[in-house]
Amino acid sequence: MELSEIASALIEGNRKRVQELVSLAIKEGVPPERIINEGLIAGMQVVGERFKNNEIFVPEVLISARAMHAGMDLLKPLLAKSPGILKGKIVIGTVKGDLHDIGKNLVAMMLEGAGYQVIDLGIDVDAEKFVESVKTYNPDILGMSALLTTTMPYMKVTIEALEREGLRDKVKVIVGGAPVTEEFAKEIGADGYAEDAGSAVELVNNLLGIKSA
Ligand code: B12
CATH class of the missing domain: 1.10.1240.10 (Methionine synthase domain)
Structure with missing residues (x-):
C-alpha cells in the first residue's frame, strides 16, 4: 500500500x-x-x-x-517501549488559550517511545498549573506547545512564573509548535526549541546529556 x-x-x-x-x-x-x-x-x-x-x-x-x-x-x-529504565521525566502541555493538541501529543508519544516518562497536562494549561506540576512531579524537562501567534507569548508568562517561584533552575524548559521559532525560544529564555517530534527527542537527549540511540 x-x-x-x-x-x-x-x-x-x-x-x-x-x-x-x-x-x-x-x-x-x-x-x-x-x-x-x-x-x-x-x-x-x-x-x-x-x-x-x-x-x-x-x-x-x-x-x-x-x-x-x-x-x-x-x-x-x-x-512506547517497555518501561525499563526511564531516562527522565517530562511534563508537557499546550498553553492557556490554545486547544491544539495533535503536535503536543505526537511529541509526548515520541518521547515515551524514546524511554521517557511523560506527564501530559493536556490543553489550555495556565502558568499556575505548570508551576504546580513542577512542584509535584519534579520533572527534568517542562515542554510547552502553542499553535497560535496569540498564545505563544504565554510561554514567557509561564517562564516568569517559574522564576518567581524560584523553580526556573530546577527544570529545563523546551518549547514548540508551528509559529514558534528558535529565535523566539531564546528571546523568552527557554532552554530549547525543536521543530518536530523527532527533533524534540534529540533536543531532550542533548539537554539531559543522554546519547541518542
Ligand atoms: C488541526 C487544527 C485545528 C483543530 C485542532 C484540533 C486538535 N485537537 O488539535 C481545531 C479545529 C480545533 C482548530 C481550531 C482553531 N484554529 Co487551528 N489549526 C489546525 C491546523 C490545521 C493543524 C495543526 C496540527 O495539528 N498540525 C499537525 C501537527 C503534527 O503539527 P504541529 O502542531 O505543528 O506540531 C509539530 C511541531 O510544531 C512540534 N511541536 C508541537 N508542539 C511542541 C511542543 C514542544 C515542547 C516541542 C519541542 C515541539 C512541538 O512537533 C510537532 C510534531 O512534529 C493548523 C494549521 C497549521 N499549519 O499548523 C491550524 C492553525 C494552527 N489554526 C489556526 C486558527 C486561526 C484556529 C482558530 C482560531 C480558528 C477559529 N477561527 O476558531 C481555532 C483556535 C482554537 C484555540 N483556541 O486553540 C491558525 C493559527 C493562525 C495564527 N497565526 O495564529 C492555523 C495556523 C491555520 C491558519 N493558517 O489559519 N485548529
Missing part, C-alpha cells in the same frame, strides 16, 4: 479508513515513524493549507483531527 492513501483518508476525514490503512501498514511492517510522517502528518499538512486558504473550515479540520488521533492511537503502543 501507499502511505499517501492514509494522507488522503485523513484529508477526507474518513476515520474508519484511516484506522484500516494504518492497521494495514503496521501489518505490512512499515515503521511507525514513516506511517506518522508520510501518512498522518502529510495529510494534516494539506488540511492546514486548505484551512489557511479558506477552502475548508473548523468542522472539517476537527473531523480530520479526530481521524488523526484515531491513527495515532493505533501507533502509540508500537512507539
Whole structure:
C-alpha cells in the first residue's frame, strides 16, 4: 500500500479508513515513524493549507483531527517501549488559550517511545498549573506547545512564573509548535526549541546529556 492513501483518508476525514490503512501498514511492517510522517502528518499538512486558504473550515479540520488521533492511537503502543529504565521525566502541555493538541501529543508519544516518562497536562494549561506540576512531579524537562501567534507569548508568562517561584533552575524548559521559532525560544529564555517530534527527542537527549540511540 501507499502511505499517501492514509494522507488522503485523513484529508477526507474518513476515520474508519484511516484506522484500516494504518492497521494495514503496521501489518505490512512499515515503521511507525514513516506511517506518522508520510501518512498522518502529510495529510494534516494539506488540511492546514486548505484551512489557511479558506477552502475548508473548523468542522472539517476537527473531523480530520479526530481521524488523526484515531491513527495515532493505533501507533502509540508500537512507539512506547517497555518501561525499563526511564531516562527522565517530562511534563508537557499546550498553553492557556490554545486547544491544539495533535503536535503536543505526537511529541509526548515520541518521547515515551524514546524511554521517557511523560506527564501530559493536556490543553489550555495556565502558568499556575505548570508551576504546580513542577512542584509535584519534579520533572527534568517542562515542554510547552502553542499553535497560535496569540498564545505563544504565554510561554514567557509561564517562564516568569517559574522564576518567581524560584523553580526556573530546577527544570529545563523546551518549547514548540508551528509559529514558534528558535529565535523566539531564546528571546523568552527557554532552554530549547525543536521543530518536530523527532527533533524534540534529540533536543531532550542533548539537554539531559543522554546519547541518542
Ligand atoms: C488541526 C487544527 C485545528 C483543530 C485542532 C484540533 C486538535 N485537537 O488539535 C481545531 C479545529 C480545533 C482548530 C481550531 C482553531 N484554529 Co487551528 N489549526 C489546525 C491546523 C490545521 C493543524 C495543526 C496540527 O495539528 N498540525 C499537525 C501537527 C503534527 O503539527 P504541529 O502542531 O505543528 O506540531 C509539530 C511541531 O510544531 C512540534 N511541536 C508541537 N508542539 C511542541 C511542543 C514542544 C515542547 C516541542 C519541542 C515541539 C512541538 O512537533 C510537532 C510534531 O512534529 C493548523 C494549521 C497549521 N499549519 O499548523 C491550524 C492553525 C494552527 N489554526 C489556526 C486558527 C486561526 C484556529 C482558530 C482560531 C480558528 C477559529 N477561527 O476558531 C481555532 C483556535 C482554537 C484555540 N483556541 O486553540 C491558525 C493559527 C493562525 C495564527 N497565526 O495564529 C492555523 C495556523 C491555520 C491558519 N493558517 O489559519 N485548529
